Amino acid sequence: MAYKTDIEIAREAKKKPIQEIGARLGIPETELLPFGHDKAKVSAEFIAAQKDRPDGKLILVTAINPTPAGEGKTTTTVGLGDGLNAIGKNAAICIREASLGPCFGMKGGAAGGGLAQVVPMEDMNLHFTGDFHAITSAHNLLSAMIDNHIYWGNELGIDQRRIVWRRVMDMNDRALREIVTSLGGVANGFPGQGGFDITVASEVMAILCLATDIRDLQERLGRIIVAYTREREPVSARDLKADGAMTVLLAQAMQPNLVQTLENNPAFVHGGPFANIAHGCNSVIATKTALKLADYVVTEAGFGADLGAEKFMDIKCRMADLAPDAVVIVATVRAMKMNGGVKKEDLGAENVAAVHKGCENLGRHIANIRSFGVPAVVAINHFVTDTEAEIDEVMAYVDRQGSEAIVCRHWAEGSAGIADLSRRVAQLADSGMAQFAPLYPDEMSLFHKIETIAKRIYRADEVLADKRIRDQLHAWENAGYGHLPVCMAKTQYSFSTDPNLRGAPTGHSVPVREVRLSAGAGFVVVICGEIMTMPGLPRVPSAEQIRFNDAGQIEGLF
Structure with missing residues (x-):
């Protein structure tokens, strides 16, 4: 049939x-x-x-x-x-x-x-x-304002080696994962290393999806940490005075x-x-x-x-x-x-x-x-x-x-x-049967939250995190971020961090490669294993099949 x-x-x-x-x-x-x-x-x-x-x-x-x-x-x-x-x-x-x-x-x-x-x-x-285009524009406006601030004297003392805000676009393009910017001489700014993520990985996207209204949106955008100074002090979108314009771009x-x-x-x-x-x-x-x-x-x-x-x-x-x-x-x-x-x-x-x-x-x-x-x-x-x-x-x-x-x-x-x-x-x-409760309380330590998810949801035996990662979590707790939930970033194909380990594995470990603070969205991202924030196109992308037919109708979308 x-x-x-x-x-x-x-x-x-x-x-x-x-x-x-x-x-x-x-x-x-x-x-x-x-x-x-x-x-x-x-x-x-x-x-x-x-x-x-x-x-x-x-x-x-x-x-x-x-x-x-x-x-x-x-x-x-x-x-x-x-x-x-x-x-x-x-x-x-x-x-x-x-x-x-x-x-x-x-x-x-x-x-x-x-x-x-x-x-x-x-x-x-x-x-x-046009929502994704608006999010892309707001995100990249912030990127432009970071570079522009540095170009015009860097009053905030941003350490260019510690810029953590990448650019985004809503397309799979592996060539843009790691790039060098501002080549071409003095007029173009200071050369630096950067990269692109796909728009759906932007913290601006997460913020828009968690904000309750336009005021909450601007408050969250202002809290985004974009870089650090040489003294390791965070620099926010609000410090750059970017939050207002970003909110305007995102209002609709x-x-x-x-x-x-x-x-x-x-x-x-x-x-x-x-x-x-x-x-x-x-x-x-x-x-x-x-x-x-x-x-x-x-x-x-x-x-x-x-x-x-x-x-x-x-x-x-x-x-x-x-x-x-x-x-x-x-x-x-x-x-x-x-x-x-x-x-x-x-x-x-x-x-x-x-x-x-x-x-x-x-x-x-x-x-x-x-x-x-x-x-x-x-x-x-x-x-x-x-x-x-x-x-x-x-x-x-x-x-x-x-x-x-x-x-x-x-x-x-x-x-x-x-x-x-x-x-x-x-x-x-x-029925009224639901007695909903989150997995962990706000006051639990960040590392304990990670362990709770790894052991109770993934059925892992342990979480592997070196001193650098544990120290970073402690520093964020001391800075007032300890109450935030954790957002685990791992492969979707397995309970473990190995995409080939199907079924219901037990006895495995969860290695934490990196942690990132999404201060605007309001969670700590815990990266476990290899997670791609800018996908690439496959050998035969769907784009090859998408076209208009003789009747002027789109074919190939699915």
Whole structure:
């Protein structure tokens, strides 16, 4: 049976005017800033006026560790939002915006798939409403002001060897990871070493996604540490008087974007921080706005639950005073087989033994979510190659863990294929069973926070950190940053720091290579193993397939 591509399905969508979607949530036309007919930003004034309304139920969609087989976390998030509306609930979804780098690289877009998509799919995966461009501009304005300050006399005494603020662009370009700047003589400044990260790795992105309003945004931007003096004193964006102009550039980007699903249900798509180097969740302001306007809000967190869900709970919920009412853990039979040792090219053949072995990874995530005090259900995202025996093996395994799994066919059937999960999630969210608590308290030492995550979530035996790193953590504690949460940056493919170690490894160590203070965002980044903040394009990038067809329609996006 031949299936239509995601972009073909999206192109046939019967979209409603965005004003109708806003009206579903009680947003007047006058409070929407339209970008064409099918997308709009919600005004800051309207959002502020909702602060005394009660919150709806918050549902987090997370997943097992990602595999090349694909898990469909965003597809499930969109499908569940449609499913809840289809059974008569007032629901909205909140997801992240897509980065251009992965779209033109290998991963593709971030708008869901099959019959569980957010539209307009092409716009969402390209320039959308310009938020990422605004973040790139604000970030690079700060870079320019650092160099300009040094050029005109360096009143703050910045040590050019200790500039920690790199430039960004929203594209995968390995040639820009490490560069030399200001060549060409006196008029161009002082030569120095620099580099680029991808925009989603910018602290400005993390700040925009954690800020509660425009004043909070400027306060956080001002706290960004960009460099150190020869005396090792920090220099901030506020010291450079850059925070005001950066805020102006970001003012419109701070307003959440409203779009719709294929089934014309409301979707907030806003922000997109890296799930390794940052917290990997959509914006606080979008989530809180949705909670004021809908009875159920379905959101997602990046990568597997060991990264995304942990950071959602320990960073986003902690900072924004949020508490999830239920969690959905997405898994696929194909991914279970890969975790059980099957190669990607062999996934089409039935292999119940490999499914059984690979379920260890799912079991670890179920246990971890329980440790946060939130009820969870497993969504088996169905693929047409799944056999009944393989599905039964996953169902039986989850049952033995004291949890439950529900087969979902939203990719092929839309909301009708996820009705069972929708009903169960609504029951869990309404049950009052959730007793949410973060993994560690604010007052715990920074290194102890790192150890807590490594041992309780990753099941590591130890954290390896040399004296330089421990001294740096102590120095930040003495400077008043000890209360901050930690943001673990490691591979998404494994509970360990080795991307090839699948399943549910134990007895491993977590080596800490570097720690970075994101004073504006409000967390300490702990880099474990090799983490790439500027990806490169693969040998055959997706960009080679993206073009206009003879009808003037975009082809190749997925």
